[in-house]
Amino acid sequence: MNSRNRRILFSLAVLVWSAVLLYFYASGRITKYLAPDFRIISFAGGLGLAVLGLFNLLTAGQQAGCGHDHGGEEDPHDHESGDMHPLTAVLLMIVPVVLSVAWTKDEYSAAALSRKGLYDAPSAVSLPFLASSLPALTLEEIEKSHRKTPDGFLEFNLMELFFSSGDREMQGLLDGLKVETEGRWMDEKIRNPHGSRKRLYRLFITCCAADSRAIPIVLEFGKTPPEFPENGWVKVAGTMRFPLEEGVIQPVLTVDRVLAAEPPYEESFMRKK
Amino acid sequence: MSPDSQQDFALAFLSILFEGVPFILLGTLISGFIDIYLPAGMMDRFLPKNKFFAVLSAGLLGAVFPVCECAVVPVIRRLVRKGLPVSCALTYMLAAPIVNPITALSTWKAFQGQGAAMMTSSRLLLGFLIAVAVGMIVSKLPLASVLKAKLVESLEKDETKAAHDHSCCGHDHSHDEPAEENRLVAAFRSAMKDFVDVAVYFAIGVSITALFNTGIAPGAQWLDGLAKNPTAAPAALMALAFILSLCSTSDAFIAATLDKFSWGAKLAFLTFGPMMDVKLLFLYQTVLRKRFIVLLAIGLFLAIGGISIYWQQLVFAAK
Numbered sequence: 001m002n003s004r005n006r007r008i009l010f011s012l013a014v015l016v017w018s019a020v021l022l023y024f025y026a027s028g029r030i031t032k033y034l035a036p037d038f039r040i041i042s043f044a045g046g047l048g049l050a051v052l053g054l055f056n057l058l059t060a061g062q063q064a065g066c067g068h069d070h071g072g073e074e075d076p077h078d079h080e081s082g083d084m085h086p087l088t089a090v091l092l093m094i095v096p097v098v099l100s101v102a103w104t105k106d107e108y109s110a111a112a113l114s115r116k117g118l119y120d121a122p123s124a125v126s127l128p129f130l131a132s133s134l135p136a137l138t139l140e141e142i143e144k145s146h147r148k149t150p151d152g153f154l155e156f157n158l159m160e161l162f163f164s165s166g167d168r169e170m171q172g173l174l175d176g177l178k179v180e181t182e183g184r185w186m187d188e189k190i191r192n193p194h195g196s197r198k199r200l201y202r203l204f205i206t207c208c209a210a211d212s213r214a215i216p217i218v219l220e221f222g223k224t225p226p227e228f229p230e231n232g233w234v235k236v237a238g239t240m241r242f243p244l245e246e247g248v249i250q251p252v253l254t255v256d257r258v259l260a261a262e263p264p265y266e267e268s269f270m271r272k273k
Numbered sequence: 274m275s276p277d278s279q280q281d282f283a284l285a286f287l288s289i290l291f292e293g294v295p296f297i298l299l300g301t302l303i304s305g306f307i308d309i310y311l312p313a314g315m316m317d318r319f320l321p322k323n324k325f326f327a328v329l330s331a332g333l334l335g336a337v338f339p340v341c342e343c344a345v346v347p348v349i350r351r352l353v354r355k356g357l358p359v360s361c362a363l364t365y366m367l368a369a370p371i372v373n374p375i376t377a378l379s380t381w382k383a384f385q386g387q388g389a390a391m392m393t394s395s396r397l398l399l400g401f402l403i404a405v406a407v408g409m410i411v412s413k414l415p416l417a418s419v420l421k422a423k424l425v426e427s428l429e430k431d432e433t434k435a436a437h438d439h440s441c442c443g444h445d446h447s448h449d450e451p452a453e454e455n456r457l458v459a460a461f462r463s464a465m466k467d468f469v470d471v472a473v474y475f476a477i478g479v480s481i482t483a484l485f486n487t488g489i490a491p492g493a494q495w496l497d498g499l500a501k502n503p504t505a506a507p508a509a510l511m512a513l514a515f516i517l518s519l520c521s522t523s524d525a526f527i528a529a530t531l532d533k534f535s536w537g538a539k540l541a542f543l544t545f546g547p548m549m550d551v552k553l554l555f556l557y558q559t560v561l562r563k564r565f566i567v568l569l570a571i572g573l574f575l576a577i578g579g580i581s582i583y584w585q586q587l588v589f590a591a592k
Contacts, residue, residue, distance in 0.1 A: 007462065010469050017472070021291060033288040037385070045295025052298070056465045064458035084473070092473045096286060096480050104283035108487070112281040115488040206386045209288035210486050210530040 006086045007060040013090045014053035020097055021046030032106040035205045107231055108209075110186065118201055118214040119190055139173055153180035153237040158202050161240060162215045165251045171242045179253070180237040181217075182261050185228040188218060191245055198225045200236060200253070217251040219258075228260060235261040278489045285483035289530065293479070293523035296379040297471050300522035303375065304340045305464025309456055311338065320361060328408040331361035332401045335369030341471065341520050342370040342547045350560050353428070359419055364408030370521035370547035371400030380543065383525035388536065392525075392543075395584060399544045403576060407569070419565050421558075471520040478517040482527045500533040507541035507581045510534060511574055514546030521547035537585025545577045 001009075024030045025043040034042060108116065146154040156179045164170040181200070188197035201216035203209070219225070219236060228234055238255040274282070319334060320327045349362040370376065377393055384392045416425050484490035499509045510531065519527060524546050528539045549570050557566050 007465070010465050013472075014465060014468065017294065020287075021294060024287070024291065030291065033284070033291050035385075038292055038382070041295045041382075042291045045291075045298050048295065048298045048302070052302070052461065052465055052468065055461050059458045059461070062455075062458055064455040064462065089469055089473045093469065093476050096476050097290065099279075100283035100286045100290075102283075103279040104287060105280045106284065107280070108284055109277035109281050111277055112284075112487045207383060207529060208292045208526070210285040210483065211532060213532070 011053045011057035013093045018046050018049035033209050113214050116214045153178045156181045158183045165249045174240045182235045185232050185234050196221050220254045233261045233263045235259050281487035282483050285486045289479045293526040296522045300375045301467035302464045304467050306460045308463045309460040328364050331364040332368040332405045334365050335373035339373035360408045360412035364404045367548050368404035376521045380525040383529040396543050478519045497533050506538035507578045510538045510542035511545040514542045515550045537581040541581035
């Protein structure tokens, strides 16, 4: 392949990557993939790739010198030959990206979520930075720092409820408290002999979806739970309990009401803008 | 692949890609401009005359001239031909992909919430120490046991030529300086070539990582099993780094997703990978003797693995 065609081919490959980055940013779908800090960096990367690809595409036929001596046959280096055939390189770059764009549904399946901690006990998870997200340590301060719904439920972040199971003091304060929280709806596959339970979770994204962890609590209905789509967003209100089940303290919300909800803007709910 | 597996793969693949691409682009743009605008002799001026301090300084040159491991091999080949001591060239070759601001920034960003400062500083320090140690050992070895025979011969020829006085040879050694816009075009082309080279390996690496990350790959459970073993975990991740052949500017984004592995194992992954992997094995053969490459690989594996295990114990014992 001659140099000009190789440059055109590489430029197009770079532009495809650029288009994918810019599309996911512009469409807002990036929120499912990256924590807020990384989104603008990804956008800048997409713009940078557009400049690199367009510049090289527009100057593909132009003569250019690097300004230094290549030293003859003993030093065969040039500035454009790659490690492999240009077509192979471009296919390896493009195929997985195009397939992924076609396949993605912007969320994990239940099997992948299970691998990412959906059914792990809270005590098996330790993330050092979570201490800062926990609420204050008196009931008055908890009530002050959380809004109350008109029917008397305190609005809690799901992560607060999940990690309260690892903190005896928090358990004491939250046990029996009427709370409302939101998350994604999922089947309960463990410790559910009467089929009266569901699981509520959200993804905690540190940097990107690949390093995310599922943060779940158990929903107890005491009867057959209502039907909602798997992974759909719901708002749940009820009474918080921390029973010891098979040697592990579980955060269990005994549900009074559950409603389908709009997905929140942020999948990654720990980070602040 | 089932539809569920396709959806899981796609989400993991795209998220790592979106996170890593800007850092690869930054690295390759800088590398492309250095390739075209930096004269080879420039680096010599930064090095002290004393051999020991020269090797130490070479280990830090990446902070001034940041290049990734793919770009560094052609650079040191040229530098060695221009008279840079082999010990300094190899120190620079091993250290520059790690001890540079782009790698530091990407490691720090990737490990947010996972002890970013400790991981970044440990990676830079370990990379620097290992590279300097290799440089010091190489400074005691004869050239013929390190460099390819052809390169040694050409160096000897160059020394003979150096005695040749240009003022009376009757021909012109100067080269026409190309126009500035032509050099800009050349710099962008070099950057694009570097980007494509790295992007190909990155795409392969991210694909494999996404398969393991979501449990689709058949060996995922087995790899998870090794994660709990303090000795096998760093060895497994160094082997993975060797196979994945990732760029040092983006490998931290992969390491950060290996959440079942210890901190020390990830450090081993991040230090060993930029110094020795499948693609480097081929690139090193353009400069180094095969025997030396094998010994270097074994030495790096043992030293980095051992220090990472020790460092892990030290850090967590202190907490």
